[in-house]
């Protein structure tokens with residue numbers, strides 16, 4: 001005889017319980033997925049200030065430390081149909097090709113995405129050794145500049161004497177300079193944390209045929225070409241002869257700093273050093289941008305967006321489908337660069 005475990009009534013009770021349990025599970029799942037998103041840190045649409053990629057490509061910028069509800073986000077900008085919002089963590093103010101690093105604005109940047117220039121350089125110039133490091137994103141511009149110089153002058157005795165310097169190396173240099181030249185030490189060598197060289201966007205040039213290190217590249221003769229043409233490749237002479245009172249550095253015709261083509265062109269054409277440019281562009285808004293064109297017919301619009309000073313995340317509008325780059329200024333905001341067209 002077949003053994004009966006449950007009678008019909010118990011079976012019915014089980015069936016009802018199973019239905020109730022299923023309904024509870026469905027409700028719980030629905031509530032979990034449909035709840036309002038109150039934690040801004042869960043929002044992954046924060047862009048990274050970047051000069052090497054289109055803003056908006058890089059996501060998830062908020063660090064885990066900031067993933068508390070305490071993160072304060074600037075109210076979103078009003079957008080028309082042609083715009084999109086960019087969200088940037090305020091720490092991005094201190095990153096990008098346009099950061100101003102000087103005696104007033106130190107930086108804790110210690111190079112980013114560094115590569116050995118020796119490995120990637122063209123044959124048109126030399127480097128002092130394989131330990132010369134620069135940011136990967138400026139290798140092509142560097143090569144193009146030297147290739148064009150070589151095409152004109154046919155000499156490859158110019159070399160990159162030094163580029164990125166770590167905090168530790170800068171500290172050693174500064175101490176040595178202070179010891180050797182207590183009077184002038186701080187004019188020629190920056191204290192650690194205050195050097196343009198730590199950006200990785202910089203190099204000093206010299207020439208092999210020179211007897212005295214650093215003096216062979218004096219900005220005269222054929223080396224004048226670099227001063228007059230570096231802007232076409234995105235570089236500036238960081239410490240110009242007539243800006244010593246602003247940069248607080250002696251004239252250094254050998255020290256080149258990458259800032260990007262449109263900014264370098266504007267600074268060159270208007271005789272501005274980086275300090276002056278960072279100040280000047282604060283007057284330019286999205287509706288009143290600086291507009292710069294290259295000899296090749298490329299056109300850019302550039303403007304300033306102040307970092308949200310009542311919170312941690314800044315928001316502003318940029319054209320929806322623009323080729324758009326954003327850099328911090330290492331002072332108080334961001335500089336937006338939009339390629340607005342090519343007239344050719």
Ligand SMILES: [Zn+2]
Pocket residue numbers: 197203204252254255
């Ligand atoms: Zn230098």
